[in-house]
Amino acid sequence: MTATILFVDDEPDLEALILQKFRRQIRDGLLTLMFARDGLEALQALEQNPHVDMVVSDINMPRMDGLSLLAKLQEAEDKKSTIIVSAYGDMSNIRIAMNRGAFDFLTKPIDFADLEATIQKTIGHVEMLREVRRRQMEAERAHASLSRFFSPEIARRLAADVEGSMEVQWRDVATLFTDITGFTSLVESAAPQTLGELLNEYVGGMTEIVFAHEGTVAKIIGDAIQVLFNAPGDQLDYATRAVACAHDLDAWAEDFSARWKARGVNFGATRIGAHAGPALVGNFGGNRFFDYTAYGDSINIAARLEAANKHLGTRICVSASIAEGAANFHGRPVGDLMLRGRSEPLRAFEPLATAKFESAATTRYSEAFAKMEAGDAAAMPAFAALVGMHADDALAGFHLRRLLNGAKGIRMQLE
Structure with a gap:
């Protein structure tokens, strides 16, 4: 490294003396020396030569003294390391x-x-500061580049190279799966330009909501999105975040669908499933690719709860582990689902907004569900009355059809 030093002193013989004393370092390319006669001249020199590494300045000079120059240098964004030269014993100026x-x-x-x-x-x-700035700039550039492709938390950890944070490990996570009804038909019928605009806007909007809740987008496959909470970083409230994120995703997707319907495009409803439990989480991409995702039974359950919405008529379906783990969870029970590949039933819930949760309709649903769970024959007329008052309540209609077809209780097999 060649260091550039600006000497600021009004003594006429100093420049020649300094050049003589440092002639070897100058000859070997280790130092480049510049000179100014006062503070104003020094500031002009620095403006024309921003690469100057350090300043050696006397205090007593005409026009602008060394202490005033030092104050100006400290106001600059690129603060120059400065050595102050003072008369022997002038401790007052040295202290200043x-x-x-x-x-x-x-x-x-x-x-x-x-x-x-x-x-x-x-x-x-100066070299140490320069190295710190270089590493900081590299990290900022890396983070900006990675943020184009990864969730913010993953991008931050990759840029910072947090040791072990991407390695495969067992973690308790909350998983969301989203999917769109009728998307395959839309792909076959929509013009490529329309489909590209549609899907990019949809995925972009959905991922922004996930990021707002500090979730990690693990996979995007066509219209389907997999989201993780409590990975890669710790989030003690991961179940609460998952429920809040699901509500916001649902509201945004409904608005998105309405906007595109006004443009003549029938965009299907977004269905969301969520479950919390242990999963293998980490980079499964090998040495050549990066694929931060999760595997395990709890991940499969979340995916099957998303698919269960199709049968239930709901848009969001979550497991008991989510409902019990989320703070102030508002929702109504769906029943005990026998999901494909599982021998034990899974209690599921439909999360509700506060207003709907506190409505009379939800109270009636809870009463009818309690009768159905108890095997009470009054469950059928209770659901019939509810559907009569709220024909748009798809979950109540689902249970009424089950009861009319001879089903009993709240355990149900979903294909």
Whole structure:
């Protein structure tokens, strides 16, 4: 490294003396020296030569003294490491200089061995600061680049190279799966340009909501999105985040569908499933690719709860592990689902907004569900009355059809 030093002093013989003392370092390309006669001239030199690494300045000079120059240097965005030269014993000015940010000080008459040692120490400090800034800029560039492709938390960890944070490990996570009804038909019928605009807007909007809840987008496959909470970083409230995120995704998707319907495109409803449990989480992409995702039974359950919405008529279906783990969960029971590949039933819930949860209709549903769970024959007329008052209640209609077809209780097999 060639260090560029600006000497600021009004003594006429100083420049020749300094050049003589440092001639070897100048010849070997280790130092480049510049000179100014006062603070104003120094500021002009720095403006024209921003690459200057350090400043060595006397205090007593015409027009602008060294202490005023030091104050100006500390106001600049690129603060220059400054050595202040003062008369021997002038502790008052030395104290002021150090308080104003001087890196070090020397006393007159200058001991050139001391000057050389102080310059070397300052150059080491400058190199350290330069390396810190370089690493910070590299990390910022890496984060900006990675943020185009990964969730913010993953991008931050990759940019910072957090040791072990991407390795495969067992973690308790909350998983969301989203999918769109009738998307295959839409792909076959929509013009490519329309489909591209549609899907990009949809995925972009959905992922922004996930990021707002600090979730991790693990996979995007066509119209389907897999989201993780409590991975890669710890989130003690991961179930609560999952429920809040599901509500916001549902509201945004409904608005999105309505906007595109007004443009003549029938975009299907978005269905969401959520479950919490242990999963293998980490980078499964090998040495050549990066694929941060999760595997395990709990991941499969979340995917099957998403698919269960199709039969239930709901848009969001979550497991008991989500409902019990989320703070102030508002929802109504769906029943005990016998999901494909599982021998034990899974209690499922439909999350509800606060207003709907506190409505009379939800109270009637809960009463009818309790009768059905108890095997009470009054469950059928209770659901019939509910559907009569709220024909748009798809879940109540689902249970009424089950009861009319001879089903009993709340356990149900879904294909």
